[in-house]
Every structure is written in structure tokens, then in C-alpha cells.
Amino acid sequence: MSRRTDNHHRAASICREATGLPHRTCLGWAEAGLITRSRPVPEPEDEAQRALESLLVAELADGLREHERRDGALLGFTSARPARVGLTLALHPALADRVLATVLPRIDERHGGLRGVPGLRIVATGGSWALNQLQGRATVALVHPDPDWRPLLPEHGDGLMQVWRRDGHRLHPAEAAELTGRAGSGGDPGSVRAQDWLNSRLLRRPGLLGAAGAVHGSANVYTHGGGDVVVEWCCGVERDELERRLRRSGLAKRPDRIAERLRDQPWFPGEIAMGGAFVTLRRGPCYAPHPTARRAH
Structure with missing residues (x-):
């Protein structure tokens, strides 16, 4: 050879x-x-696609509860077909409707505030489904193991107004404000763009991320205020091994357009830093009640 x-x-x-x-x-x-x-792993060629994928990761990391995750599908997907233009994700059948309910935008009429990904709309395309961003051409196609699957989409109610239902073809003012002020008045646009790179890469690597949930089927995944992603698990793959696999896949390879930061040198094991953005891996003790689960630790 x-x-x-x-x-x-x-x-x-x-x-x-x-x-x-x-x-x-x-x-x-x-x-x-x-x-x-x-x-x-192929990467998106434009920032809008990368930003959409990053927002999906942030919403799913914080929106899905640990007990809801199945079979290592920590963000709700079992495989990815990445491309330079667009992305196709295979939904875990037990999580498909929950994933959509989490990412589609809605307004909390009781407590105020927008939930979900601003500007996201679901579109049926000849028997399949896609999540499109209203502004630009960013899109994520969805596939389901059941070819006849139709999503059970959330309705208005329980104090939630489903923005995507009411404003199907234009941005709601709350969505426009969210997109305009993503970096925040005191934010760091450079680190936001870098986090978009890391999050997009995570979404395109469900097979690696799923190793953290391989033993129990789930893991604790969350963000710090919608920014850096944290993955916590107890059994199966060692932290150093998962970090090695993620780095080998190019997760932390800094693009030329992202400036290097002093903080890019990890401060502790399991921290993957790039351009002021972070993914943190934490493996802790197992509290599973079943003895076979503890033996996998």
C-alpha cells in the first residue's frame, strides 16, 4: 500500500x-x-452555516435532560453526513420529536424571553424534513430510520407561543434582537466565532461524542450561558482517550481566520481550547445502582 x-x-x-x-x-x-x-471531517464553507450548527448544539446541550438522552446520542443524533454546504443529521427515533421541540423558537409568555434557535424554521421537502435559517441559506437536513415518520410538532400552549408557527416567513422582533446581539454589548465576537467552530465540529462528530454515553446511554451535557460546552460522564471511555480522539479528528485545529489566544493552552486536563472558546470533558465517579454498571467504570 x-x-x-x-x-x-x-x-x-x-x-x-x-x-x-x-x-x-x-x-x-x-x-x-x-x-x-x-x-x-468536512466543514461548512460559510459562517452562517457554522453559526446555525453552533446554536443547535447550545440549545440541545442545555435543553435535553440527561435522562432523555439515549444510546449515546447526546445531542439527539446517531450519525452525520457533513458537507461544505449544509449538513444531514440522522435523528435517534426516541429523541426526534424532543429535539425539534427544543430547537424550534418559542416565546415564554409567562416569564419572558426567547427559547430555541432564533430564525429557525422547519420545512417539509418531498417526504423529508429540514431545519432552515430564515436569513441566508444555512440548513440542516434531517433523516429518520422510519421513512414514513412525521414529526409531532409543538403547539401553542403552556405559556409558550411558537414563533415558527406564527411568523413562518419573517423574523419575530425577539428573534431579530437575539441574532443582532449574539455577541452582547460586552461580548467578544472573536471567541463567539471560535465557539461556533468548536460547536459545529461537535455536531458533525456524533460518533465521538457518543462514546461518553456508551455505557449508560446518557451523559450530562450543558453550556455555560450558551457558550462553551461541557460533557460529564462516569463510565466507559477514559477522559484522556476521548480527548485524544476528538483532537485527532481535528476538533481543536485552529483555522487561519481565528486568532490564537494565550488562553488556548489548556489550564487543566480535559479542556480543549481554541481561539478563546472551549469544550470541557469531565469523567467522574459512577453512582449507578446496578453492579454491572459500576464494573464498567
Whole structure:
């Protein structure tokens, strides 16, 4: 086997492990020059797509509860088919409706505030479904193991006004304000863009992220104020090993357009930093009551 062929297979193996796609698909991408060993997972070519994927990660990390996550699908997806334009995600059947209810925008009429991803709309396209951003062409296609699946979409009620139902083709003022002020008056636009890179890459690597939930099927995933992502689990893959796999997949590879920061050097084990943005991995003790679960620790 030539060195070039060997590099193609290595890139394909990393891609397969990260995305859950067949090896032959990833190998075809490697042979076509779409992926390499240093960049083994295709990335979006524009910032709007990356921002949409990042917002989806933040909402799902905070919106899905630990007991709701299934079979290591920590963000609700079992595999990803990433592309330079768009992204296709395979929904876990037990989480499909919950995922949509979490990310579709709604206003809390009792306590105020917008929940979900601002500007997100769900669109039926010839028997399949997609999540589109109203502004621009950012989109995430959804696939379900049941070809006849139709989502059970949330209705108005329980103090929630479903913005996507009422304003299907234009932004609600609350959505426009949220998108305009994403970085915040005292925020750091550079670190926001860097977090978009990290979050987008996480979404495109469900196979790697799922290793944290492989033993119990779930893990604790959350963000700090919608920013950096934290993954906490107890059993199965060691923290250093999961970090190694994520780094090998290119998660922390800094793009030229993202400035290097002094804080990019990790302060503690399990911290993956890039451009002022972070993903933190924490493996702690197991409190599962079943003895076989404890033995997997």
C-alpha cells in the first residue's frame, strides 16, 4: 500500500469513527480530496452555516435532560453526513420529536424571553424534513430510520407561543434582537466565532461524542450561558482517550481566520481550547445502582 493510499484510509477511518458513516463513503471523500488526515471531517464553507450548527448544539446541550438522552446520542443524533454546504443529521427515533421541540423558537409568555434557535424554521421537502435559517441559506437536513415518520410538532400552549408557527416567513422582533446581539454589548465576537467552530465540529462528530454515553446511554451535557460546552460522564471511555480522539479528528485545529489566544493552552486536563472558546470533558465517579454498571467504570 502506498503512503498516499495509507493516508486516505487513515483519514477515512477517523471520518467513519467521528460521523458514523460507512468507511467506503469516507474513503471516497479522501480519494476526492474532500478530507485529509489533518481535516478528516468536512466543514461548512460559510459562517452562517457554522453559526446555525453552533446554536443547535447550545440549545440541545442545555435543553435535553440527561435522562432523555439515549444510546449515546447526546445531542439527539446517531450519525452525520457533513458537507461544505449544509449538513444531514440522522435523528435517534426516541429523541426526534424532543429535539425539534427544543430547537424550534418559542416565546415564554409567562416569564419572558426567547427559547430555541432564533430564525429557525422547519420545512417539509418531498417526504423529508429540514431545519432552515430564515436569513441566508444555512440548513440542516434531517433523516429518520422510519421513512414514513412525521414529526409531532409543538403547539401553542403552556405559556409558550411558537414563533415558527406564527411568523413562518419573517423574523419575530425577539428573534431579530437575539441574532443582532449574539455577541452582547460586552461580548467578544472573536471567541463567539471560535465557539461556533468548536460547536459545529461537535455536531458533525456524533460518533465521538457518543462514546461518553456508551455505557449508560446518557451523559450530562450543558453550556455555560450558551457558550462553551461541557460533557460529564462516569463510565466507559477514559477522559484522556476521548480527548485524544476528538483532537485527532481535528476538533481543536485552529483555522487561519481565528486568532490564537494565550488562553488556548489548556489550564487543566480535559479542556480543549481554541481561539478563546472551549469544550470541557469531565469523567467522574459512577453512582449507578446496578453492579454491572459500576464494573464498567
